[in-house]
Amino acid sequence: MSAKTEKGVNPEVKVIDTTRQAVPFDTANIPGPKMARAVMPAVSGKMLAKAKRPLLIVGSEISDPEVLARVVSLGKAGIQIASVGDSYAYLADKGLDAHYANMHALASYLCDPQWPGLDGKGGYDLVVFFGITYYYASQAISALKNFSHIKVISIDKYYHPNADMSFGNLKKDIFLPALDEVIAQLPKK
Amino acid sequence: MITKKGSFVIEGLENVQINIGKVGAGEEQIAEGPTPRPEIISLRSWDHRILDRYNAVYTPTGDTCDMCTYGKCDLTGNKEGACGIDLEGQSSREALTTTIQGAACHSAHGRHLLNYLIKKYGADFKIDVGPSNLQAPITETVMGITPKTIGDFIPVLDYVEEQLTQLMATTNTGQEGASRDFESKSLHAGMLDLLGMEVSDIIQISCLGFPKSDENAPVIEIGMGILDPKKPVVVCVGHNIAAPAYILDNMDANNLFDKIEIAGLCCTAHDMTRYKRTAKIVGPMTKELKYIRSGIPDVLVTDEQCVRADILKEAQKLHIPVIATSEKITYGLPDRSKDNVDDIIEDLVSGKQAGVLLLDFEKIGELVPKLAMKMGPIRKAKGYTALPTEEEMKKLVSKCTQCLQCTKDCPESLPISDAMVAATTGDLTKFEELHDKCIGCGRCDYSCPVKIPILNVIEKASQRVIWEEKGKIRIGRGQIGDPEIREEGRNLVLGTTPGVIAFVGCSNYPNGTKDVYDMVEEMIQRSYIIITSGCATMDIGMHKDKDGKTLYERYPGRFVKGNLLNTGSCVSNAHIAATTIKVASIFAGRKTKGNWEEIADYVMNRVGAVGLSWGAYSQKAFAIGTGCNRLGIPVVVGPHGTKYRRAYIGKPYKKETWNVLDGRDGSVVNVEPAPEHMMITAETKAEVLPLLAKLCFRPSDNSLGRAIKLTHYIELSEKYLKKMPDDWHIYVRNEADLPVAKKEQLMKLLEERGWKIDWEKKKIMEGPLRKVDVSFQPTNVPRLCKEVKK
Ligand code: SF4
Ligand code: SF4
Numbered sequence: 001m002s003a004k005t006e007k008g009v010n011p012e013v014k015v016i017d018t019t020r021q022a023v024p025f026d027t028a029n030i031p032g033p034k035m036a037r038a039v040m041p042a043v044s045g046k047m048l049a050k051a052k053r054p055l056l057i058v059g060s061e062i063s064d065p066e067v068l069a070r071v072v073s074l075g076k077a078g079i080q081i082a083s084v085g086d087s088y089a090y091l092a093d094k095g096l097d098a099h100y101a102n103m104h105a106l107a108s109y110l111c112d113p114q115w116p117g118l119d120g121k122g123g124y125d126l127v128v129f130f131g132i133t134y135y136y137a138s139q140a141i142s143a144l145k146n147f148s149h150i151k152v153i154s155i156d157k158y159y160h161p162n163a164d165m166s167f168g169n170l171k172k173d174i175f176l177p178a179l180d181e182v183i184a185q186l187p188k189k
Numbered sequence: 190m191i192t193k194k195g196s197f198v199i200e201g202l203e204n205v206q207i208n209i210g211k212v213g214a215g216e217e218q219i220a221e222g223p224t225p226r227p228e229i230i231s232l233r234s235w236d237h238r239i240l241d242r243y244n245a246v247y248t249p250t251g252d253t254c255d256m257c258t259y260g261k262c263d264l265t266g267n268k269e270g271a272c273g274i275d276l277e278g279q280s281s282r283e284a285l286t287t288t289i290q291g292a293a294c295h296s297a298h299g300r301h302l303l304n305y306l307i308k309k310y311g312a313d314f315k316i317d318v319g320p321s322n323l324q325a326p327i328t329e330t331v332m333g334i335t336p337k338t339i340g341d342f343i344p345v346l347d348y349v350e351e352q353l354t355q356l357m358a359t360t361n362t363g364q365e366g367a368s369r370d371f372e373s374k375s376l377h378a379g380m381l382d383l384l385g386m387e388v389s390d391i392i393q394i395s396c397l398g399f400p401k402s403d404e405n406a407p408v409i410e411i412g413m414g415i416l417d418p419k420k421p422v423v424v425c426v427g428h429n430i431a432a433p434a435y436i437l438d439n440m441d442a443n444n445l446f447d448k449i450e451i452a453g454l455c456c457t458a459h460d461m462t463r464y465k466r467t468a469k470i471v472g473p474m475t476k477e478l479k480y481i482r483s484g485i486p487d488v489l490v491t492d493e494q495c496v497r498a499d500i501l502k503e504a505q506k507l508h509i510p511v512i513a514t515s516e517k518i519t520y521g522l523p524d525r526s527k528d529n530v531d532d533i534i535e536d537l538v539s540g541k542q543a544g545v546l547l548l549d550f551e552k553i554g555e556l557v558p559k560l561a562m563k564m565g566p567i568r569k570a571k572g573y574t575a576l577p578t579e580e581e582m583k584k585l586v587s588k589c590t591q592c593l594q595c596t597k598d599c600p601e602s603l604p605i606s607d608a609m610v611a612a613t614t615g616d617l618t619k620f621e622e623l624h625d626k627c628i629g630c631g632r633c634d635y636s637c638p639v640k641i642p643i644l645n646v647i648e649k650a651s652q653r654v655i656w657e658e659k660g661k662i663r664i665g666r667g668q669i670g671d672p673e674i675r676e677e678g679r680n681l682v683l684g685t686t687p688g689v690i691a692f693v694g695c696s697n698y699p700n701g702t703k704d705v706y707d708m709v710e711e712m713i714q715r716s717y718i719i720i721t722s723g724c725a726t727m728d729i730g731m732h733k734d735k736d737g738k739t740l741y742e743r744y745p746g747r748f749v750k751g752n753l754l755n756t757g758s759c760v761s762n763a764h765i766a767a768t769t770i771k772v773a774s775i776f777a778g779r780k781t782k783g784n785w786e787e788i789a790d791y792v793m794n795r796v797g798a799v800g801l802s803w804g805a806y807s808q809k810a811f812a813i814g815t816g817c818n819r820l821g822i823p824v825v826v827g828p829h830g831t832k833y834r835r836a837y838i839g840k841p842y843k844k845e846t847w848n849v850l851d852g853r854d855g856s857v858v859n860v861e862p863a864p865e866h867m868m869i870t871a872e873t874k875a876e877v878l879p880l881l882a883k884l885c886f887r888p889s890d891n892s893l894g895r896a897i898k899l900t901h902y903i904e905l906s907e908k909y910l911k912k913m914p915d916d917w918h919i920y921v922r923n924e925a926d927l928p929v930a931k932k933e934q935l936m937k938l939l940e941e942r943g944w945k946i947d948w949e950k951k952k953i954m955e956g957p958l959r960k961v962d963v964s965f966q967p968t969n970v971p972r973l974c975k976e977v978k979k
Contacts, residue, residue, distance in 0.1 A: 027597050027636070032252030034265045060873045085872030092911035100910055102880070104831060104870045108246040108838045116842055133699065134602060136872055139248040139831030146249060146267055146276050 016041060018178045021168035025134055025158035031142060036154065036166035041178040044128065044153050044165065045185025048079065051126035051151075055110075055118075059103065059132030060085035066172075067131060070179040072096065077186040082106055082118060084132060103132065107140040111148040123150075130156035130179070138162055155182055222784020225333025226348055229355050229377050232819070235786045236373035238969050239818065242846045243837035243867040245372050247280035250832055254279045257362040272362045281371035284811075284835035286360050288378040289353055291812025294494055295760055296349045296385025297517070298429055301493075303342055303388065305431050305550075306396045312340025316395045319402025321671040326770035326781060327387040327763055331380060333783025339395060342388045349381045349388075356381075372835075379815030380785070386813070387763035393430060394667045399463040399757070402670035404747040406755075408739075409462055411470040411730050412658040416450045418485045421565025423451045423557055426477060426500065427492035428759060430460035432514035435554030436490065437465045449561050454480060455495045456723055456758035463665050463757060470662065472731075473724030475628040475696040478503065479648055483655075484574030487564040488557055489544075493517045494759070495695075495807065499631075501544055507573045510537040510560060511544030514553055522546040530556045538563050576649040577642070585646055586612040588639045595643055598636035600829070601626055601699065605633060605643055612650055620650030626701040661739040662730035663746050665722070665757025668764040671775055673748035677718070678776025682795050684894015686750040687901050688885030689718045691765045692725045694802030694810045699828050704874040705803055706732035709740055709753065711878055715901050716750040717885075720768070723759045725804070762813050766820055769796045785819075786970055793821025794849065794967040797885035797898070799864070801877065803827040814868055823864040823884045825877060830870040837867035841916065849888060852966030855974035860888045860967065861919045861958055875909035883914070888967040892925035895961075900928035918942060922961045924953045 019038035024030055048054050056079045058071050068090055075081050075096030083091055084103035091098045099118040109115040115123055127150055129137060137154075142162045144152050154160035157175040159168045167178060224231045252265040254274065262270030269275045274282070306314070315338055318324050325336050332345055356378050359365040365374065393399060400406040416422055425433040433453065440446055452469035453461045454477050461468035471480050474495045480486065481503050489504050493515040497503075501520040504511045513522050525533045525545040530552050536542045537560060547553050577585060589609035596602055603626055608619035624647055633643040648655070680686035690712055698704060705728050713719050721729060730739050744753040748768070756764045773779040773791040781788060792798070800817055802810050805826050811833050814824040818837055826833065840846060841862040848857050863886035871877035882902040890898060899920055906914040918939060921927060927935050936953070940946045944956025968974065 025597055026602075027594075029250075031250065032265055033263050034252065060876075084876075086875035086910060089875065089909065089911040100912060100915060102869065102876070103872060104246065104248075104836055105838050105866070107248065108244065108836075109840065109842075111246075112840065114843070115840075133828050133872055135600075136699075136828035136831055136870070139250070139834075142250070142252075143246060143248045146252060146265060147247065 016174060016177050016181055018167040018170060018174065021170070022159045022166070023169070024161050025169050026138070029135070029138055029161060031161055034145070035161040036159065036163040038159070038168055039153065039165035041155070041167070041181035042185060044155050045182040047126060047151070047153060048128055048182065049185050049187060053122065053124045054126040054128060055080055055082055055124040057082045057084055057103070057106070057127060057129035057132065058087050059137065060087055061133065062087050062090055062131035066176055070176065070183065071131070073183045074186070076189060077183060078189050079186070080118065087131065103136060103140045107143040110144055110150055125150065127152045128155055130154065132156070134158050155179060220333030220783030221780035222333070222782060222787060224785055225783030227331065227377070227785065229352060229359070229374055232377065232785055233370070233373045235789065235970070236376045236819065237369065239376065239837070239867065240369055240372055243839050245281060245368060246836045246838045247277060248831050248834055248836070249276060249280050250834055252276065259362070274366055277368045278366050278371065280834055281368035281375070282360050282365070284833070285356065285371050285375040285378060287808045287833065288375045288382065288812045288815045289357055289360075291807065291809035292349070292378045292382035292385055293353055294809050295382055295389060295812070296346060296353070298493060298760065299385045299389035299392070300346050300350070301429065301515075302392055302431060303339065303346060306339055306392050310339065310396050312338060312343070314339045314396055316341075316391055317401060318391055318394050318668045319670045321402065321668065323671055323771055323774055323781070325387060325391055326767035326774065327383050329781040330770055330783070330785050330788050331384050335782070339392045342392060345384065345388055349385050352381055353378065375815055376819040379812055379817070380819045381816075382809075382812035383763050383766050383816040383820070386760040387767065389760040390667070390757065390763055393460065397430065397434060397464050399460070400664060400666050402668050402673075403666045404673070404745065404754070406664040406666045406746065407466055408661050408663050408741050409466065409470070411472065411660045411662050411727055413471055413476060413480060413483070414656045414658040415469055416452055416471070416485065419569070420448065420450045421487045421561035422485050423449060423488045423490065423561045424454055424471060424480065424486040425451070425457045425461060425490040425492070426454045427496045427515070428456040428494040429492040429515060430457065430464055432490060432492055432550055432553045433457055433461050434464050435550040436557045437461065437468060439554040440558050441465065443558065445558050449558055457492060459665050459723070459726070459758040466664070470727060473696045473727045475724075477629065478631050478644065479629045481507070481509065482575035482645055482648060484568070484572075484576070487568050488512065488561045490514060490553070490557055491518055494809070505543040507575060508540065508568060508571070510564060512553065512557060513544060513546045514548065516548065519546050520544065524548070526552070530559070534560050534563065538567070575642070576645050582612070582646055582649050585641050588641055590639060592638060594636045594638060595633040598632050600628060600630060600632065600697065603627060608647070608650070617650045617653075620647050621654045623647050624651035624654060625703065628697055658731065660731035660733070661741050662726055663741040663753075663755045665755050665761055666746060667757060667761065669748045669754070669768045669771065671771065674768070674771045674775045677749050678772045680750065681772060681797060682776060682889060684797060684887065684890035684898055687715065687717050687882070687898050688797040688799060689720060689768065690881055691720045691722070691798070691800040692729065692803070693722045693762055693765065693800055693813070694725055694805040695807055696724045696728055696804045697806035697827070697829050698804040700874070702728035702731055705729055706740065708801070708803070708874055708878060711905075712881065713740065713744055713751055713753055718748060718750055718752055718754070720754045720756060720765050722756045722761045722765060725802070726755045759809060765800070766817050766822060769798050769820060769822060772796050787973060789819060789821040790968050790970045790973065793864070793969065795887050795889040797887050797890070798822050799881055799884040800824040801881060802830070803877070805830055805833075818867045823866055824868050825880060825884065826868070826870045828870055828872050836869050838869055839865045839867070841865060841919070849967045849969055850971060850974050852968045852974050853964065855971065858959060858965070858967070861886065863887050863920070878909050879906040879914060886920055889965065891963060892923065892961055895920065895922070895926040896928050899926060900930075903928065903931070913938070919958065921953070922957045922959055924951060926961065
């Protein structure tokens with residue numbers, strides 16, 4: 001259900017608009033003429049649902065139980081997870097298709113068409129990420145932006161100019177429902 | 190420098206003559222390898238071997254190029270600019286430029302010291318760095334000579350400077366265009382950096398009485414809380430000991446050490462304590478702004494490198510006179526080098542001049558203590574400080590609108606507004622936590638729309654912890670001595686000492702200084718040899734165990750397993766890299782002179798050493814890392830390191846890149862990815878610890894060594910990432926490689942992976958990539974194989 005429809009049907013329902021504040025979270029992180037298009041959660045969710053081989057990357061900022069619950073939901077919906085930084089420690093016992101990866105190495109491998117993927121089943125056509133140290137993620141995905149053909153969507157609470165599409169800078173009260181809306185687009189397992 | 194027939198004459202030192210023929214005469218001066226004084230292309234094939242395995246990975250901070258007037262060019266998506274360079278090429282050009290900047294810094298530092306020390310002690314002053322025959326390992330390996338006197342380093346720095354000019358020329362538009370060759374040049378610049386650093390530290394150790402490979406160098410105090418602010422306080426900032434040495438000598442001669450406090454910030458501090466034990470250390474570069482704003486310094490002396498660009502501006506606000514002593518940082522100040530000391534003092538005390546440029550060391554030595562004695566009482570009576578009063582602080586914190594602009598501008602994205610909110614209720618603990626994580630950059634001051642001087646508020650709110658900031662470090666010991674290498678080299682090459690980990694670099698940490706302390710503690714308890722230098726050394730010494738002891742008090746400083754060694758300042762990093770050359774030479778008998786490729790090949794395949802620069806910020810740190818890479822030493826950088834924009838990352842899934850030759854017959858052996866990367870970053874402490882353990886694997890490990898390394902790799906991964914590493918089995922060659930305590934359990938896991946196990950004999954029958962062969966001679970250089978030689 002899109003925010004627009006929601007708005008039309010019931011003006012009481014809070015609109016989850018993730019396209020506001022679409023300016024680099026680190027003020028000076030302006031890479032060049034191509035910057036991410038601000039995206040609504042439903043659109044990101046649909047793209048994720050349609051992707052042939054999507055990959056979710058999460059990092060060290062997923063310890064918050066409410067954020068972690070959303071990672072688990074995405075994983076349970078069948079999205080493979082690259083667990084960068086120390087995030088695997090939070091996912092170890094969750095029964096997900098999660099693999100530890102170093103973010104810097106992962107960025108390099110994602111740019112290599114010969115990379116067999118985290119599970120040996122081939123590369124990915126869409127990368128979605130959140131919960132990674134802002135500047136670290138921004139740098140790593142600048143490799144993907146410039147040296148790969150993979151689509152990248154940031155569903156983090158920060159606007160990431162190096163992604164193809166990104167949420168704007170969000171407060172937690174928008175960020176969590178936005179993630180829920182992404183999850184809602186995925187086929188139930 | 191002017192070169193006359195058969196001799197060198199240094200400008201300004203016309204009466205000092207150095208014979209050209211001196212270096213190069215005698216048996217000791219005959220190069221043993223094929224590349225003495227390598228030109229920018231001489232080691233290209235070695236570089237390409239490194240790059241074929243460890244691919245350059247670019248993470249641009251900007252997608253445009255504006256280096257020439259064709260631009261700005263949009264290179265997004267690896268497009269070409271007007272000159273034909275694509276983003277990959279441009280990124281590699283930036284990496285080269287960064288490396289040259291770092292190398293130029295260290296070697297210019299060396300040049301300044303060399304000219305000064307030759308003038309003072311004479312070119313024939315003997316090199317003495319301690320109980321070693323191999324006194325200048327990097328110089329030998331690069332230049333093919335064995336320097337004996339400080340004058341012997343003149344042609345060494347001439348070479349470095351000439352090569353850096355050649356390299357810089359290649360970065361001009363219309364020169365090099367291939368990223369692979371920019372990287373080869375970057376590796377060359379990194380090697381030159383190691384050389385420049387070695388010269389700098391050897392000459393100062395030799396001439397200035399620094400500790401010489403002294404494992405028992407004294408442990409001294411460090412911290413923002415160690416100086417007595419009631420006394421006049423002199424603070425020296427930067428990296429070059431020349432000027433501070435004169436101040437210390439003058440204070441010594443006039444018995445002023447109990448009357449004046451003198452301390453250093455950043456690497457000058459290290460070298461001041463190496464010169465005179467009575468000097469003190471405030472801390473790393475991150476404390477510069479914090480300490481100045483405290484108002485405690487009565488005189489600031491700046492030299493070169495890691496000196497904030499705003500020191501004069503900041504000092505001026507608090508009436509702290511600045512004495513600039515280096516031609517490299519002059520701040521627009523008047524040059525008073527030829528003036529009378531008392532006249533200069535008068536102008537500074539009266540405030541007529543906020544600072545002066547003073548290049549005459551004798552005058553600096555005389556002026557600074559006198560000035561401090563005058564400024565101290567005046568400044569203390571006025572109570573100058575940038576920090577707000579308690580009342581002012583209360584008002585300031587209540588102004589915060591929680592707009593988060595400061596967090597957006599803060600390099601560490603610190604939750605400043607949360608601390609502001611807590612402080613309105615009198616809770617300062619959040620600010621105290623921020624104080625350790627804050628790198629004191631002052632960026633937030635500029636960003637706050639309601640003009641809260643944020644850094645000053647953080648510092649005011651953290652006064653309680655600041656006064657308790659008293660740590661300890663062991664004074665920089667200099668090189669690792671030959672006898673220590675003789676004792677430990679074997680353990681390192683066989684792997685029974687799990688590795689050498691160098692904790693080096695600056696303090697741009699992602700999460701404060703405590704992480705570095707924790708990492709060292711974890712690895713030292715696992716018997717790794719920990720070597721430190723520069724700002725990292727200082728941060729490690731700022732934390733204590735439950736008995737109030739720092740790591741330097743708990744662990745001795747010898748080059749053996751489970752020890753903690755501080756080599757010294759930034760230029761002492763050369764000794765850390767040189768240790769691996771010493772292992773190759775002393776333990777394995779490899780020839781060093783002019784033999785870079787063979788030595789680096791040995792190091793890469795056999796010496797389990799890895800560098801961690803968790804808070805690297807400067808071009809110098811990048812140059813050091815790149816130099817280590819050319820020597821075959823892998824380097825890990827903290828998450829900010831992605832902003833260096835280039836890494837060297839291995840691809841374990843590309844099996845063919847892990848082929849090495851067996852030196853005995855030239856046969857090709859596919860080995861495990863060891864070391865897996867040459868330059869890479871990690872996001873957190875928990876991630877980096879298992880990575881460090883993994884990067885200590887080498888193809889030459891014997892089974893006992895491999896089992897020890899594997900134990901740590903597995904345990905660290907389980908402890909911090911809550912999982913067995915996915916790739917642990919790749920490092921198993923037979924059952925003897927398995928950690929004894931977990932052997933059965935691990936064999937079961939191998940069986941589940943499809944390996945064949947003979948349970949009766951407790952043997953692995955099938956599965957490993959290769960067998961253990963104790964005589965295996967791994968090499969990446971075809972000419973080093975006996976068969977190929979024939
Ligand atoms: S001074 Fe400290 S709090 Fe302010 S921006 Fe710099 S690191 Fe962040
Ligand atoms: S920028 Fe100023 S007002 Fe905004 S959150 Fe930071 S301290 Fe508060």
